[in-house]
């Protein structure tokens with residue numbers, strides 16, 4: 001009799017896995033840039049394939065048009081998904097808070113959105129990366145997120161985010177991750193006794209720090 005294959009557990013909670021979760025969400029990759037996407041085993045509860053948060057996150061990444069590729073994907077796919085009827089309330093919020101930037105011609109405008117869209121997505125991919133590189137789940141570990149590509153309304157946060165990003169960028173102990181579509185997503189990480197730090201990069205220029213406190 002053959003030995004049973006080892007049971008896989010959910011990267012987030014440790015329950016029996018029933019599927020795989022892509023990290024970052026598959027939907028942010030244009031179809032021609034889906035080479036060996038990263039996955040972790042996941043339970044139903046922690047698999048968020050095609051969730052609204054994923055679509056909104058993609059919208060936030062693409063709307064500022066950080067690259068030609070992002071711009072193209074925004075026009076072809078992202079815009080359609082986000083302007084559907086069920087996203088009406090979200091888009092109304094965006095429309096209501098939109099302001100043009102007059103002093104920088106061609107730049108466009110700004111709008112206000114809930115930081116949870118970014119925080120939740122970065123938490124998911126940070127916990128997935130932790131599972132991938134440590135083999136352990138991160139349930140109960142405190143998580144924090146820092147970024148400057150979308151300024152916060154709180155200047156103190158922006159200052160701390162700027163400093164944290166600078167530290168991660170220049171940290172020589174950061175290890176290159178194994179994402180294979182670096183034009184869309186790439187990451188570096190550092191795992192030590194107390195913390196797990198990941199520098200996530202989208203479209204080469206959009207950077208987010210995900211941090212887990214191990215103790």
Ligand SMILES: [Zn+2]
Pocket residue numbers: 010011012013014015042043044045046
């Ligand atoms: Zn789970």
